[in-house]
Amino acid sequence: MTLFEREPRLVPYFGYRNTHGLRIEARALRNREPRWDHSAKWRKIRALLDHFASREEPRLPVTLLVRSPDGITARYEGVTNDEGFVAFDIALDNWPMPPTTRWETVEFHWATREGPQRADGFVLAPGTDTDRAIISDIDDTIIETGVTGGLRSVLRNWNRLLAQMPAERTAVPGVDTFYGALAGGGEDGAHTGEAGAELRATRHPFFYVSSSPWNLFSYLVTFMKTRGLPVGPIHLRDWGFNRATLGSSSHGTHKVDAIDRILAFYPEKRVLMIGDDTQGDLVAFSHVAAHNPGRVAAIFIRMAGDTHSPEEQAAKKRIADAGVPLWTGSAYDGGQAFLEEIGLAHDGEAERIVAAAERNDKKSAAI
Structure with a gap:
C-alpha cells in the first residue's frame, strides 16, 4: 500500500495543563505506524525513511474529548493545517491540580473511509507537592549524536539516524542516574502512548525542548523509555529546507520561545x-534567566565540544548577574554531586547554591 492509498492516522503529542488551560497537539499522517524493533539493517533504514517520508493530511476535521475532574466531558473541534498539525489551546474553569504529578487521558476522534477512528492523548498535570520543573534539551544532552567531531562525526551521525533503532542509540553516560535524581521518584502509570510503552509520572515534571523535527517524536519517546528516562511533553520543530530551520541562530530562538511559554504557563514553578x-x-x-528573574533555579550545561566562545563567556556572565547557579562539566557524575550540594534548594538558600556553582565552575575551567 502506498502513502497515497493509506488512510490518515492521528499521532497525538504529549500535552500539559494547569488550572486554567490545557494544551495539546496532534498530527495527521498517511504513513504506517512506526516499529522500532527491526534487526535487519535494510529494514531499519526502510522504517526510518518511511517515517521521514510521511505524507501529511491537511484539512482533516478532528474532535477532542476532555473529561473534567467531576466527570463532565467537553467536546472541541479542530481542523489540521497544511502540514497536518492540529492544536488545541483550551480554557479550563479552575480545574484543581492533582496532589502529585500524573498523566491524564483525552480522546481524539476523526473519520476515514473505514469509519470512525480514535486515539488516546496524554496530558501532563504537575502536582501541587512540588514547585520545581525540569526543562531539558535532547541532542547531546540525553542522546549522543556525534556532531561535535568534524565531518566524519557528522556523517557517522547520519548513519545512526538512518540505520539505528532507538534501543541501539547511545545515551549520554550517567544521564539515567542524574535524571532519576532530578525526577524525585514517582509512580508507574497505566497509560500506553504512541511509542507503545507505559508512561511514568515523576514527582518533578519534565519538559523537553529540541530543534529535532516532529517526525522523531515516537523515536525519541521510545529511546527515553528504553533508557528509563523521565517522559514529558516534547517541543520539537516542523522542519523545512530553508534558512528559518537550518540556520544556527534558529536553534536558540526556538528553545527560548518554547521555554518562555512553559514558564508563563506555570508561574508558580x-x-x-x-x-x-x-x-x-x-x-x-x-x-531565559535574564528575562525571567527568580524563575530559574539552576542551569546545567554538559560540555561536549570546544572551549566556550566569547558569546558563551558573555552568557555565563549574564547567568551570574541573574544570580542563577551554573554547572558546566563533561560528565553527569559531577552534575550529580552538584545537584546534591544545592539540594533543589529553595529561595532562602540562594547564596549557598550560588557559591556551590562558582566553586564547580572554577573546577571545570581548570580541567
Whole structure:
C-alpha cells in the first residue's frame, strides 16, 4: 500500500495543563505506524525513511474529548493545517491540580473511509507537592549524536539516524542516574502512548525542548523509555529546507520561545534547565534567566565540544548577574554531586547554591 492509498492516522503529542488551560497537539499522517524493533539493517533504514517520508493530511476535521475532574466531558473541534498539525489551546474553569504529578487521558476522534477512528492523548498535570520543573534539551544532552567531531562525526551521525533503532542509540553516560535524581521518584502509570510503552509520572515534571523535527517524536519517546528516562511533553520543530530551520541562530530562538511559554504557563514553578554546548543552549538559557528573574533555579550545561566562545563567556556572565547557579562539566557524575550540594534548594538558600556553582565552575575551567 502506498502513502497515497493509506488512510490518515492521528499521532497525538504529549500535552500539559494547569488550572486554567490545557494544551495539546496532534498530527495527521498517511504513513504506517512506526516499529522500532527491526534487526535487519535494510529494514531499519526502510522504517526510518518511511517515517521521514510521511505524507501529511491537511484539512482533516478532528474532535477532542476532555473529561473534567467531576466527570463532565467537553467536546472541541479542530481542523489540521497544511502540514497536518492540529492544536488545541483550551480554557479550563479552575480545574484543581492533582496532589502529585500524573498523566491524564483525552480522546481524539476523526473519520476515514473505514469509519470512525480514535486515539488516546496524554496530558501532563504537575502536582501541587512540588514547585520545581525540569526543562531539558535532547541532542547531546540525553542522546549522543556525534556532531561535535568534524565531518566524519557528522556523517557517522547520519548513519545512526538512518540505520539505528532507538534501543541501539547511545545515551549520554550517567544521564539515567542524574535524571532519576532530578525526577524525585514517582509512580508507574497505566497509560500506553504512541511509542507503545507505559508512561511514568515523576514527582518533578519534565519538559523537553529540541530543534529535532516532529517526525522523531515516537523515536525519541521510545529511546527515553528504553533508557528509563523521565517522559514529558516534547517541543520539537516542523522542519523545512530553508534558512528559518537550518540556520544556527534558529536553534536558540526556538528553545527560548518554547521555554518562555512553559514558564508563563506555570508561574508558580521554578525550573532547572539542562543542555549542552553544541547548539547554543548556554546562550539561550542565559537569555531565559535574564528575562525571567527568580524563575530559574539552576542551569546545567554538559560540555561536549570546544572551549566556550566569547558569546558563551558573555552568557555565563549574564547567568551570574541573574544570580542563577551554573554547572558546566563533561560528565553527569559531577552534575550529580552538584545537584546534591544545592539540594533543589529553595529561595532562602540562594547564596549557598550560588557559591556551590562558582566553586564547580572554577573546577571545570581548570580541567
